[in-house]
Amino acid sequence: MPIKTWELDPNFKNEILNEQGGEHLTACYQCSTCTLGCPITELVPSYNPRKIIQMSLLGMRTEVLSNPDLWICAICQTCTARCPQNVVVGDVLAVIRRLAEKAEEAGEIKIESPRPLFETAFLHTVEKYGRLYDIGLAMEYYPKREGSFVAGQKAMMNDYMGFGMRMFLKGKMGPLGGHGLFKGLLASKIKQRDVMEKIFKWVEEKEK
Amino acid sequence: MSVEKLAYLPGCPSEATALEQHMSTEAVFEKLGVELVEVEEWNCCGAAEAEDPNLVYALNARNLAIAEKDNLDIMTPCSICYYNLARTNNALKANEELRAEIKAIDPSLEYNGTITPKHVLDVLMNDIGPEEIKSKLVKKVELKVAPYYGCYLGRPPETAFDDPDDPVLMDQLIELIGGENVPFSAMKTKCCGGPLMMTRGDLAFEMARKILERAKNAGADCIALACPLCGMMLDAKQPDVEKALNVKFEMPIVYITQLLGLALGIDSKKLGLQKNVVDTKKILEKVV
Numbered sequence: 415m416p417i418k419t420w421e422l423d424p425n426f427k428n429e430i431l432n433e434q435g436g437e438h439l440t441a442c443y444q445c446s447t448c449t450l451g452c453p454i455t456e457l458v459p460s461y462n463p464r465k466i467i468q469m470s471l472l473g474m475r476t477e478v479l480s481n482p483d484l485w486i487c488a489i490c491q492t493c494t495a496r497c498p499q500n501v502v503v504g505d506v507l508a509v510i511r512r513l514a515e516k517a518e519e520a521g522e523i524k525i526e527s528p529r530p531l532f533e534t535a536f537l538h539t540v541e542k543y544g545r546l547y548d549i550g551l552a553m554e555y556y557p558k559r560e561g562s563f564v565a566g567q568k569a570m571m572n573d574y575m576g577f578g579m580r581m582f583l584k585g586k587m588g589p590l591g592g593h594g595l596f597k598g599l600l601a602s603k604i605k606q607r608d609v610m611e612k613i614f615k616w617v618e619e620k621e622k
Numbered sequence: 623m624s625v626e627k628l629a630y631l632p633g634c635p636s637e638a639t640a641l642e643q644h645m646s647t648e649a650v651f652e653k654l655g656v657e658l659v660e661v662e663e664w665n666c667c668g669a670a671e672a673e674d675p676n677l678v679y680a681l682n683a684r685n686l687a688i689a690e691k692d693n694l695d696i697m698t699p700c701s702i703c704y705y706n707l708a709r710t711n712n713a714l715k716a717n718e719e720l721r722a723e724i725k726a727i728d729p730s731l732e733y734n735g736t737i738t739p740k741h742v743l744d745v746l747m748n749d750i751g752p753e754e755i756k757s758k759l760v761k762k763v764e765l766k767v768a769p770y771y772g773c774y775l776g777r778p779p780e781t782a783f784d785d786p787d788d789p790v791l792m793d794q795l796i797e798l799i800g801g802e803n804v805p806f807s808a809m810k811t812k813c814c815g816g817p818l819m820m821t822r823g824d825l826a827f828e829m830a831r832k833i834l835e836r837a838k839n840a841g842a843d844c845i846a847l848a849c850p851l852c853g854m855m856l857d858a859k860q861p862d863v864e865k866a867l868n869v870k871f872e873m874p875i876v877y878i879t880q881l882l883g884l885a886l887g888i889d890s891k892k893l894g895l896q897k898n899v900v901d902t903k904k905i906l907e908k909v910v
Contacts, residue, residue, distance in 0.1 A: 434675045453813050457828050486822055488829070489670045490813035491777035495786040504778065508673045529821045536671040540681070544665040546634035555820065573823065576862055584897045586641045591897070598638030604663045606684075609728045613680040616727045620676055 415477065422473035429513060430470055435505030442467045448493035448503045454486055461486060463493055463503055470510065476523060479514040485527035487511075516621075528559040541614045544604030625749045628740070629689035630658035631707070633700035633850065634666050639858060640700075640850030642894025646879035647699045647742055649893055653886045654750060654758060661688045661696065667706035669851075670817045675713070680731060682710035683724050687733040699742040699879065701774040701849035707739035708781035741775060742879060743848050744783045747791040752798050760887035762800030764908045767881070768837035768845045769793050769803055771810050772852045787811060792846060792878055799885035804840035809833050816851035819859065827863045830855050834863065834871045844874040844905055846881055853877065857899045874900045884909045 430436035442464075449455050449464045461483050469478050478484075484507065493503035515530055517523045535554035539547040552574060557566030578587070585591020587598035604610075628651075636644035651658050668681045686707060689696040698704050714721050715735035725732040746755065769792040776786040784791050789810060793803045815829030833856060837845050847853060857875035864870055876898060883893040884906075895902045 453829060454825065457825055486818065486825060488813045488815060488817050488825075490773045490817075492773075492811075492813070495777040495779055495782075502778070505675075512673055527821065532821050533671040533673065536669070537677075540666040540668065540672075544663075545637070546666045546669070548638065552820075573820070576865075577858055580858060580861070580899050581639065584899060586638050586897055591641070593641075602634075602637050604665055606663060606665075606730060609684065609730055610665065612727050613677070613684075613731075616680065617674055617677045621674070 417472065417474065421476070423475040424473045426473045426475040426478070427471050430506065430509050433509040433512070435502060436509035438499070438501045439467065439470065439506055441499040442471070442497075442501045443499060444468060445498065447496050447498060448501075451492045451496050453490060453492065454488060458483070458486060463487075463507060466510065467501070467503070467506065470506075478510060479517045480523040480525070482526040484511050484514060485525070485529040528555075531555055531558045537614075539601070541610050542607070543601045544607055544610050545602050547601040549599065550601055624751075625656055625695075625745065627657040627659065627694060628745065629661050629692060629694040629696040629737075631661045631664050631685055631689075631696055631698040631700075631703055633698055633703040634669075635700065635850035635854065639854050640877075642880060642897040643699050643850055643853060643877040645892065645894035645897075646877055646883045646888075649888050650746075650879045650883045650886060653883070653888055654755070656745075656750065658697070659692060659694060661685055664688070667700075667703045669702050669706070672706075675709075678706050679710045679713055679720065680724050680727060682706050683714060683731045683733045686711060686714075686737065686739070687731055690733060690737050693737070695738045695740055697740045697742060697745050699848070699850070699877070701741065701772055702851060704739060704741040705774040705778075705781055711735065711737075711739050712780060741783065741848070743775065743791050743795070746882070747795060748783070752794065755795075755882070756798060759799060759885050761885050762910050763796075763881055763885045764910060765801045765843045765881070765905060766804050766841055767796045767801045768806045768840060768842035769796055769810060770806070770814075770833065770837075770845050770847045770852065770856075772847060772849045773811065773813055775848065776811055792848065795878060795882065796846060799882060801881070804837070804842045806836065806840055806842070809836045814849075814852045814855040816855040819855060823866075826855065827859075827866050830859065830863050831867055831869065834860065834873050835869070837873055838871055842873070843908065844876050844902075846876055846878045848878050860900055872900060874898065874902045874905055876902060876905065 446464045539550045556570040560566040581587040776784045815826030818826040880893045
């Protein structure tokens with residue numbers, strides 16, 4: 415990829431350095447240990463955390479933030495554990511992903527991955543009930559990902575029909591386990607849901 | 623014995639997909655004489671989906687605060703809950719300002735950093751200890767086991783309680799109960815793909831395939847694990863992995879607490895072994 419020096423944003427590294435988890439970005443000396451041990455690089459050879467860090471240091475803001483590879487990190491922490499410079503690579507990537515979401519909100523880039531939709535749907539159930547609600551998560555995520563309710567239901571059935579049946583037959587969801595008629599099917603709600611609301615509001619305020 | 627009572631955080635999967643992990647954890651600790659007090663009205667830790675550290679800290683401060691009120695260390699069988707509890711504990715202990723800020727959200731989030739978060743495997747091997755466990759064993763689990771640790775027990779370094787590349791605690795426990803560990807070091811701490819299951823299923827399936835395949839080739843009777851997300855990926859989704867990649871594993875996946883429970887003489891039903899998706903009957907035949 416050619417580097418257009420006139421398009422570089424020298425402040426981009428500071429955006430990362432100022433975020434929790436991004437503080438050690440500049441300690442990277444490009445040894446590539448993060449990338450050599452990465453289980454995703456093993457499957458997708460173009461996936462390269464070292465390169466993402468170097469591009470960030472150079473100020474290639476748009477290229478970094480719109481890189482679809484950001485969203486295939488499995489958050490397994492191998493890069494973080496092996497980095498000899500304690501860059502906390504996994505956290506740096508998480509910071510970059512959050513900056514990408516903000517940039518998308520600001521209309522600067524388009525994220526080519528359903529992962530933000532998935533994470534948002536996951537966290538919506540936590541905000542609403544205090545606990546993860548798998549079915550609620552899927553019901554929000556799939557239609558949004560597929561662009562319509564019907565297409566969403568179809569994709570969900572395709573991915574989770576078999577899984578759902580297994581959960582039902584094993585009595586982990588539904589009545590067969592003898593744990594109640596709606597075991598795992600309805601949301602498990604905590605009483606202090608107002609505290610969840612307050613937490614999410616606080617985080618939102620802090621992000622501004 | 624150094625530990626008699628612990629606060630217990632089952633985690634969200636305990637209510638459905640990892641019900642058998644929850645059942646076996648409770649049964650094993652009852653047998654070992656350690657009282658578990660379920661964290662009242664516990665909430666989700668944010669898992670890997672909460673990427674904002676502040677959100678993680680606030681969510682986990684609540685669970686920590688509830689356990690702290692009872693002056694009990696908090697234990698969880700879920701690797702991700704453990705990671706989030708432990709890093710929240712580290713952050714809040716080190717940062718008084720952050721503690722105050724989180725407390726200001728709601729008084730129920732007041733956490734003073736006086737307790738320690740623990741993972742089940744850590745409590746079993748480091749707090750209760752092999753000697754104490756050994757004294758209570760009544761059966762031998764004569765299985766060839768692939769010990770699978772996944773990500774968050776040895777990584778990242780700030781919260782790890784076992785070696786990041788060659789962890790040993792589960793290996794030791796398996797040997798203690800009469801099992802044999804098959805050569806599995808290349809896969810022990812490799813990610814199962816779980817976090818990508820709903821967004822890049824193709825990658826997740828490949829990652830799971832590598833682990834299942836290695837266990838099968840090593841001649842394992844089962845894979846033992848300690849994380850409900852790994853359980854979902856390797857057990858509950860195993861038929862999907864097989865179908866998508868046109869392979870056959872039929873590899874039983876069990877939680878380490880289920881295996882230990884068998885060696886402690888606990889009834890297999892109580893350990894939820896009928897709830898694992900891949901059939902576990904063959905395993906039971908080797909408990910003597």
